[in-house]
Amino acid sequence: MSKQLPFTPLYGREEETKIIYNLITKGISFKKPLSIYVCGKSGTGKTETLKLISDNLSQQYKKIKCIYVCCTGCQKGVDIYHEISWKLRKKKFSSSISLRKVEEYFSNEKYYILLILDEIDFLASKNQDTLYKIFEWPEKFKGTVGVVGIANTLDLTQRFLPKLKKGAIPSKIHFEPYVKDQLVAILSETLKSELNNVDEKNILYIASKVASKDGDVRSAISIAKKSLLDLEGENKQSKKKKHLSAVISTIQNIESSPVVRAKIPYQPKIILAIILKLLSLKKIKSLNEAIILAAFKKTQYLLKLPELGRHDLLNHLNILESQSLISTFKKKINLNVDIQTAKSIISDDALLGKIEKIDF
Numbered sequence: 001m002s003k004q005l006p007f008t009p010l011y012g013r014e015e016e017t018k019i020i021y022n023l024i025t026k027g028i029s030f031k032k033p034l035s036i037y038v039c040g041k042s043g044t045g046k047t048e049t050l051k052l053i054s055d056n057l058s059q060q061y062k063k064i065k066c067i068y069v070c071c072t073g074c075q076k077g078v079d080i081y082h083e084i085s086w087k088l089r090k091k092k093f094s095s096s097i098s099l100r101k102v103e104e105y106f107s108n109e110k111y112y113i114l115l116i117l118d119e120i121d122f123l124a125s126k127n128q129d130t131l132y133k134i135f136e137w138p139e140k141f142k143g144t145v146g147v148v149g150i151a152n153t154l155d156l157t158q159r160f161l162p163k164l165k166k167g168a169i170p171s172k173i174h175f176e177p178y179v180k181d182q183l184v185a186i187l188s189e190t191l192k193s194e195l196n197n198v199d200e201k202n203i204l205y206i207a208s209k210v211a212s213k214d215g216d217v218r219s220a221i222s223i224a225k226k227s228l229l230d231l232e233g234e235n236k237q238s239k240k241k242k243h244l245s246a247v248i249s250t251i252q253n254i255e256s257s258p259v260v261r262a263k264i265p266y267q268p269k270i271i272l273a274i275i276l277k278l279l280s281l282k283k284i285k286s287l288n289e290a291i292i293l294a295a296f297k298k299t300q301y302l303l304k305l306p307e308l309g310r311h312d313l314l315n316h317l318n319i320l321e322s323q324s325l326i327s328t329f330k331k332k333i334n335l336n337v338d339i340q341t342a343k344s345i346i347s348d349d350a351l352l353g354k355i356e357k358i359d360f
Helices: 014-030 045-061 079-089 097-107 130-140 155-161 179-190 199-212 217-231 236-255 267-278 288-305 311-321 337-345 351-358
Strands: 034-040 064-070 110-119 145-151 171-175 326-329 332-335
Touching: 014 034, 014 045, 014 171, 034 045, 034 130, 034 155, 045 064, 045 110, 045 145, 064 079, 079 097, 079 110, 097 130, 110 130, 130 145, 130 155, 130 332, 179 199, 179 217, 199 217, 267 288, 267 311, 267 332, 267 337, 267 351, 288 311, 288 351, 311 326, 337 351
Parallel strands: 034 145, 034 171, 064 110, 110 145
Antiparallel strands: 326 332
């Protein structure tokens, strides 16, 4: 019998939250293997939902340790064992013994350990053996260890873990993109505490655009705040008109840009422009994912662009690599074409000019 939630879930994620919460509490109570795979596009509330659940479980159960690890910090597969060991014991062991030390801890632990591993698809590109080991823990340490993996990739378990034993196959919970009505409700609730009067037409326009694109609630909130909150101090009599104009302008400037109409999508072209700027800086000797993502975040803030997560960055870099514009070797990202060719491909002097002025 499913339990009612003892806390308020994210709007639009009530059903997913209830399923995950009931799976976890059932696994803890009946000491059954607990393995869950939470997947869905960026901005669908996966991580926030798990944080809400883990916070409640920590209050509800006396003998439980909820350990959250973001796997993007793991440069090698074995690094995940270091991170888990540090969270559990405040100790890190050498690579040769880290796995053994973690499993020894599991064997002797009296508390229930719930591992929440965010961006777990990052590990798939490092070492599939590590993924297998992690998802086998709930079966190996029944009643002691539960694993929840979070990722954007929908078919990670089928692609990277096809040989998992029957008892170790995780329950899959898919977070669908937010639809227009959900985005309207979320934006209205989010903005009402920051703006006294928000025209519902503006909210509806943003929600419709974002829902038709990818349903990313973070993108919707980002666009709304940038186009509406910046005008809070404007004259009240002209505010409504300017708000609507700003909303339309923010979105239409993106959609009508030559970058969008080109063969290479909008975001990868921005990434390519950022790479050109970074390569022109003497202080940067080589490029990697972290440097490019940090530069994009600054660009996103200054140019009022939708937010970009690491998984999205990897997708965009893959697009550029598939066009032979860049290449990756030993985690370093190299430009494969000359600067003039790259600028011609970007084909947006205004964008290049704006990024050139940014101080990275």
